[in-house]
Amino acid sequence: MAERSATYQQFWxxxxxxxxxxxxxxxxYAGTLIGTTILLAALLTQTWWAVLLWPLTGYGxxxxxxxxxxxxxxATFIHPxxxxxxxxxxxxxxxxGRLKPELVKAGVLDHPHAHAAE
Incomplete structure (x- = not known):
């Protein structure tokens, strides 16, 4: 699926x-959690330059x-x-603890009892 999906349900x-x-x-997970923590800390402390670290950390x-x-x-380059x-x-x-069924539906894991490391 190199082309853009028509709906989010197709993209997921x-x-x-x-x-x-x-x-x-x-x-x-690390980028999302660390980036969000940086964003919240920047907003709470009003350290506005640090807001720039949020996307750099997450996307990095x-x-x-x-x-x-x-x-x-x-996938950011297809649907940001x-x-x-x-x-x-x-x-x-x-x-x-709800990711494994989604991975199974998407065909990432063969069956619901497969080890997903999740």
Missing amino acids: PFYLREHAEAGTRYMH FAWVSHAFIERNKP FWSFISDYRMTALAFT
């Missing part, structure tokens, strides 16, 4: 398939994982907004 399984390696997902972790673990192009939303969705689902 593609996004998950582009994050098939557990290491890629872990790097995304993600892009490194795509280059060296997944070896594919980040949907990719951004999906980073937070994937992280939230992983931390609440």
